[in-house]
Amino acid sequence: MREALIVWGGWAGHQPEECARLVAQRLEAEGFKVYVEDTTEAFADPAIRDMSLIVPMCTMWRIEKEELDNLVGAVVGGVGLGGFHGGMGDGFRESIEYQFMCGGQLVAHPGDMIDYRVTITRPDDPIMAGLGDFDHHSEQYYMHVDPAVEVLATTTFSGAHAPWTKGVVMPVVWKKRHGAGRVFYSSLGHDAGELERPEVRTILTRGLLWAAR
Template identity: 40%
Template sequence: MTTRRALIVRGGWDGHVPVEATDVVIPFLGSQGFEIEISDTLDAYLDAERLRHTDLIVQCWSIGTVTDAQVAGLATAVRAGTGLAGWHGGIIGAFHHNTYQRLTGGQFVWHPDGFVDHTLTVAPRRTQHEIVTGIDSVELHTEKYWVISDALNDVLATVTFDHEEDGEWHESITMPAVWTRHWGAGRVFVSTVGHRVDDLLVPEIRTITERGLMWAARSHGDD
């Protein structure tokens, strides 16, 4: 059986604790047979040969600046079959670059001040998807993301912004919170939950995140 390779790309804003957050998933990936590399530079995306042999990129890099060449390297790898996965600002609050935003299928725009109680709800039509099966909803106390997203995303779970008399919306709105998408031969997994390590340790969120990583990773079948 071919050993699969995972590349952890972490850095950027320390508020999203990129090292501590990715350290949560590294043991899981190891238990699934992945050989793991870690990069603290986006220049990892310039190494085409390295990426060609990478089955999964887990990115946790917030509020950063990326070059055209770095984005092109990442997008080319995913298009050829390398999986891309991440959570929260580490993937959709990473870079203001339109090619990158098309790749991830969404962009963080705003969240209410502080941590708020809210419910992540699995989309009724997707309850049997392998990433969320057995999970109907998750009660959370953390940041709630308002995002712009691509209509072609396969939305697996949502959060709701309720209408308030003195609020900004004249009716409640439902916002994508967990989704998957395809980019060429590659798969992309995004979860908006994960501002802090405690969020990733919520049992249902941990399950969704781990399943999402496995879903996104390139499969070598039985070779």
């Protein structure tokens, strides 16, 4: 049986505990044994190197060096890493090594909760199969992104809330490798309610399954 670790905490506005419960249920439905922890100390446990998947939900949290070293070592060694929105993309702002592994870092969401469009750029990819472009209401994440990621979906900024961003095409969903590990990220999923939207739910579930070894 494949095993997954979910670690939740950080900024409460992203409802990390509720989101952890939802993601755990989805992974259990896919046959995973899921461990849910609410402290970054879980990342320091050598046993995580035997996991199939790690899902961080740690918006604006901090991580100790030994915890980060073990987490990165697990992914480099082949453990999958997958996550969404600020829980992964704004997890540990002070750690560039973590950002290097994830493939990107949130820097702004102009206008906060707004309407925007998500464009599927890789409809041939199994994660995106059968999905079309869709309108979305949430924070439109502006991110610093590793140019080596494989982009699966994007959004285009209108400039309405930050005029200098008009026309910028920003990755929304991507996948990549980090060592022997697979890494998946989606900027969709501000809270538990958003995780229940069909497109968001499908993309995240498929992405986590892809990342898991």
